[in-house]
Amino acid sequence: MRFKKIIGKIVIYTIVTAGALFSLLPFLWMISTSFKTQREAIQIPPTWIPKVFTLDAYKMVWTKxxxxxxxxxxxxxxxxxxxxxxxxxxxxxxxxxxxxxxxxxxxxxxxxxxxxxxxxxxxxxxxxxxxxxxxxxxxxxxxxxxxxxxxxxxxxxxxxxxxxxxxxxxxxxxxxxxxxxxxxxxxxxxxxxxxxxxxxxxxxxxxxxxxxxxxxxxxxxxxxxxxxxxxxxxESTNYPALMAASFIAILPLVILFFLAQKQIVASYAKSGLKG
Amino acid sequence: MKGIKNYLWPLALLSPALVLLLVFRFFPIAYAFLLSFQDWGIGGSKGFIGLSNYKWLLQDPFFWQSFWNTINYAIIAVPLSLIVSLFIAALLNKGLKALGLYRTIYFLPVITSMVAVSIVWKWLYDPQRGVFNYFLTTLGLSPLKWLEEPRGIIELMVGKELPYLLKGPSLALVSIAFMSVWKSMGYNIVIFLAGLKNIPDVYYEAAKIDGAGPWQTIKNVTLPLLSPTTFYVAIMTTIASLQIFAPIWLMTGPPPGGPLGRTSVVIYYLYQKGYEEYQVGYGTAIAFAFFLFVLAITIFQKTVLEKRVYYEV
The missing domain is CATH 1.10.3720.10 (MetI-like)
Incomplete structure (x- = not known):
C-alpha cells in the first residue's frame, strides 16, 4: 500500500514537472538565445548555454x-x-x-x-x-x-x-x-x-x-x-536581437509578477469564482 | 432640497464614467450598426445601401473561409486547453509540496504579451532553423512545415487531398492553437485549482466509505461538483479563442492569414477589410456578423451545456 502511494507521488511529480518545464522552456530558450551571436543562434545542434556570451543583441535593441x-x-x-x-x-x-x-x-x-x-x-x-x-x-x-x-x-x-x-x-x-x-x-x-x-x-x-x-x-x-x-x-531572422527585444518587452511584467505573484494569482482565481 | 441633493450626488459621481462610456462605447456600437448599412470607402460615406454589405458578406468566400478557420481553431483550442488544464490542476491538487512554485511557473505565460510569445514560437516552428524540427529529425522523423503548412491535419494523416470541409484545420492553424493552449493553460489551471479547493472533503470521505474507486470518485464527485467552474472556463476560453488576432498578424504569411488564407480568422479579416483597406461599411458588417456569432455560441453554451452543470444548492 505504502509502496503504491510512493509510486503514485513519483508519477504525479514527473507529470507536473514535465508540464512546468514545457511552460518554461520557450522563455529559457528566448533568454539563452538573446546572449548568443547570430551564428551560434542558428547553429545545429543548438546550444542551451551560449558558448560565446555577448550583449550585442541588447546593445542593438537598446541603441539602434x-x-x-x-x-x-x-x-x-x-x-x-x-x-x-x-x-x-x-x-x-x-x-x-x-x-x-x-x-x-x-x-x-x-x-x-x-x-x-x-x-x-x-x-x-x-x-x-x-x-x-x-x-x-x-x-x-x-x-x-x-x-x-x-x-x-x-x-x-x-x-x-x-x-x-x-x-x-x-x-x-x-x-x-x-x-x-x-x-x-x-x-x-x-x-x-x-x-x-x-x-x-x-x-x-x-x-x-x-x-x-x-x-x-x-x-x-x-x-x-x-x-x-x-x-x-x-529583423525577422536576426534571432538574438528578436529574443532580446521580446525579453525586454516582457521583463517589466515578469518582475511585477514575481513581486506580487500571490495577489496576481489570487486576483485571477477570484475573477473565475464569481462566474 | 433633500430630493435634489440626492439626485445631484449620484449624477456627479456617475458622470465621468457615463460620459466616457457613452462616447467611447455606446456611440461606436450604435454607429457601427448604422455604418454597416452604408457604402463607406476611402472618400467617406456614399450613402445607405440597405442590406448590400450583409448580402455581399454571405457570398464572400474569404469571409466564409475565415469563419470556418475560426470555428476550427476554437474546436481544437478550447477542448485541448480544458482537458490539459483540468488534468494538471487535479494533479497539483493532490497535496504537492511545491504547489506555489508550480503554479507560478504555469502562470508565467499568461502575463507575458502575445506579441513576444508569438515571436518566440514563430522561431520554434521555423521549418529550417526551428527547435521543433530539430527534435523531429533527431528522433528520426520527417520535419514538418508547421506555420507554412496549408494542408489540413486530416489530410496530412490520411496522406491525400480531401474535399474542403474534410481537410480539417491546417497544420498552420493547429500550430497557433497549440501555442495558445500553452499560453492560456496557467490561467485555466488557477481557476480549476480554486474550484477544486471549493469541493468540501466530506464528499470525498463519503465516496471512500461507499467504497468508490479513484475513477468512480472523479466521475461521480469531482466532475459534477466542479462543473460550474468547467462551464465558466469553457465560456471564457471560447470567447477568447474567437477573438484571436495578434498571432495571426505576427506569425503567419506574408501576407498574414496565409498560407493560402488557411489561418485567416474573422477578427483578422475584419481588421483587413475595415482598417487596412478602409472598407468601413463592409468591415462593420463583418463586426456585427461576428457579434451575432459570439452571441449564438454563448447562448448555445448557456442553454445546452448549462443543463449538465450541477449547481450546489
Missing part, C-alpha cells in the same frame, strides 16, 4: 531601435489609464452602492449589457471617431477610450455593497463629508479589490496590441508591443 522610447510610451499609457480606470470606477461604484436614485438598476444593467460586447465589434467606428477627433498618434487615443472599465465598476460595487451602512453615520458625526467618506473610509476597506483591478489594468495596457496598432503611425508614439511587432517584421 527606439526601445527606451517604446517603454516610456507604454509606461505613460499604463499609468494614466490606470488612474482613469480606478477613479471613474470608484466614483461610479460609490454612486451605485451608496445612493438611491431613480433608474439606478436600469443604468447598471445597461452597463453590464455593454460589457458583453467584444471590443472587435466597435473597434472600427471607435477608430473613425478617434481619427475625427484628431487623436491619431497622440496619447489621447491610447489612453482616454480605455480609461473607463465596466468590469472595474462592477467589482468595486460588489465590494462596496458589503460595507455596513451605519459606518456612514459615524463618519458624518466626525464631520466627514460624502467624498471624504469614500476616500477615507471606503477606499481602505476595499483595497484588495482596487489592487485586483489595478493588476488587470496594468497587464492589459502593457500587453495591448490591436488598438495601438491601429491608432499609432509614427515610430515615436509606438507602445512597446507595437514597436516590438514592427521590429520583428524588419
Amino acid at each position: 531601435i527606439a526601445f527606451p522610447r517604446y517603454i516610456y510610451v507604454s509606461f505613460i499609457v499604463a499609468t494614466f489609464t490606470l488612474i482613469g480606470v480606478v477613479l471613474t470606477a470608484l466614483l461610479a461604484a460609490y454612486a451605485f452602492s451608496w445612493f438611491k436614485f431613480k433608474g439606478r438598476e436600469t443604468i447598471f444593467m445597461s452597463l453590464l449589457a455593454l460589457m458583453m460586447v467584444p471590443v472587435p465589434v466597435y473597434v472600427i467606428p471607435l477608430f473613425i471617431l478617434v481619427q475625427y477627433l484628431g487623436w491619431i498618434d497622440t496619447y489621447y487615443a491610447l489612453i482616454i477610450p480605455w480609461s473607463v472599465n465596466i468590469f472595474a465598476i462592477f467589482l468595486l460595487r460588489q465590494h462596496m455593497r458589503g460595507i455596513p451602512k451605519d459606518l456612514y453615520e459615524a463618519a458624518v458625526i466626525d464631520g466627514c463629508g460624502r467624498l471624504c467618506f469614500l476616500f477615507r473610509i471606503i477606499l481602505p476597506l476595499i483595497k484588495p479589490a482596487v489592487v485586483t483591478i489595478s493588476i488587470f489594468n496594468i497587464i492589459g495596457s502593457w500587453n495591448a496590441f490591436m488598438w495601438p496598432l491601429m491608432v499609432v503611425n509614427s515610430n515615436n508614439m509606438r507602445p512597446i508591443q507595437v514597436g516590438l511587432a514592427y521590429f520583428s517584421q524588419g
Whole structure:
C-alpha cells in the first residue's frame, strides 16, 4: 500500500514537472538565445548555454531601435489609464452602492449589457471617431477610450455593497463629508479589490496590441508591443536581437509578477469564482 | 432640497464614467450598426445601401473561409486547453509540496504579451532553423512545415487531398492553437485549482466509505461538483479563442492569414477589410456578423451545456 502511494507521488511529480518545464522552456530558450551571436543562434545542434556570451543583441535593441522610447510610451499609457480606470470606477461604484436614485438598476444593467460586447465589434467606428477627433498618434487615443472599465465598476460595487451602512453615520458625526467618506473610509476597506483591478489594468495596457496598432503611425508614439511587432517584421531572422527585444518587452511584467505573484494569482482565481 | 441633493450626488459621481462610456462605447456600437448599412470607402460615406454589405458578406468566400478557420481553431483550442488544464490542476491538487512554485511557473505565460510569445514560437516552428524540427529529425522523423503548412491535419494523416470541409484545420492553424493552449493553460489551471479547493472533503470521505474507486470518485464527485467552474472556463476560453488576432498578424504569411488564407480568422479579416483597406461599411458588417456569432455560441453554451452543470444548492 505504502509502496503504491510512493509510486503514485513519483508519477504525479514527473507529470507536473514535465508540464512546468514545457511552460518554461520557450522563455529559457528566448533568454539563452538573446546572449548568443547570430551564428551560434542558428547553429545545429543548438546550444542551451551560449558558448560565446555577448550583449550585442541588447546593445542593438537598446541603441539602434527606439526601445527606451517604446517603454516610456507604454509606461505613460499604463499609468494614466490606470488612474482613469480606478477613479471613474470608484466614483461610479460609490454612486451605485451608496445612493438611491431613480433608474439606478436600469443604468447598471445597461452597463453590464455593454460589457458583453467584444471590443472587435466597435473597434472600427471607435477608430473613425478617434481619427475625427484628431487623436491619431497622440496619447489621447491610447489612453482616454480605455480609461473607463465596466468590469472595474462592477467589482468595486460588489465590494462596496458589503460595507455596513451605519459606518456612514459615524463618519458624518466626525464631520466627514460624502467624498471624504469614500476616500477615507471606503477606499481602505476595499483595497484588495482596487489592487485586483489595478493588476488587470496594468497587464492589459502593457500587453495591448490591436488598438495601438491601429491608432499609432509614427515610430515615436509606438507602445512597446507595437514597436516590438514592427521590429520583428524588419529583423525577422536576426534571432538574438528578436529574443532580446521580446525579453525586454516582457521583463517589466515578469518582475511585477514575481513581486506580487500571490495577489496576481489570487486576483485571477477570484475573477473565475464569481462566474 | 433633500430630493435634489440626492439626485445631484449620484449624477456627479456617475458622470465621468457615463460620459466616457457613452462616447467611447455606446456611440461606436450604435454607429457601427448604422455604418454597416452604408457604402463607406476611402472618400467617406456614399450613402445607405440597405442590406448590400450583409448580402455581399454571405457570398464572400474569404469571409466564409475565415469563419470556418475560426470555428476550427476554437474546436481544437478550447477542448485541448480544458482537458490539459483540468488534468494538471487535479494533479497539483493532490497535496504537492511545491504547489506555489508550480503554479507560478504555469502562470508565467499568461502575463507575458502575445506579441513576444508569438515571436518566440514563430522561431520554434521555423521549418529550417526551428527547435521543433530539430527534435523531429533527431528522433528520426520527417520535419514538418508547421506555420507554412496549408494542408489540413486530416489530410496530412490520411496522406491525400480531401474535399474542403474534410481537410480539417491546417497544420498552420493547429500550430497557433497549440501555442495558445500553452499560453492560456496557467490561467485555466488557477481557476480549476480554486474550484477544486471549493469541493468540501466530506464528499470525498463519503465516496471512500461507499467504497468508490479513484475513477468512480472523479466521475461521480469531482466532475459534477466542479462543473460550474468547467462551464465558466469553457465560456471564457471560447470567447477568447474567437477573438484571436495578434498571432495571426505576427506569425503567419506574408501576407498574414496565409498560407493560402488557411489561418485567416474573422477578427483578422475584419481588421483587413475595415482598417487596412478602409472598407468601413463592409468591415462593420463583418463586426456585427461576428457579434451575432459570439452571441449564438454563448447562448448555445448557456442553454445546452448549462443543463449538465450541477449547481450546489
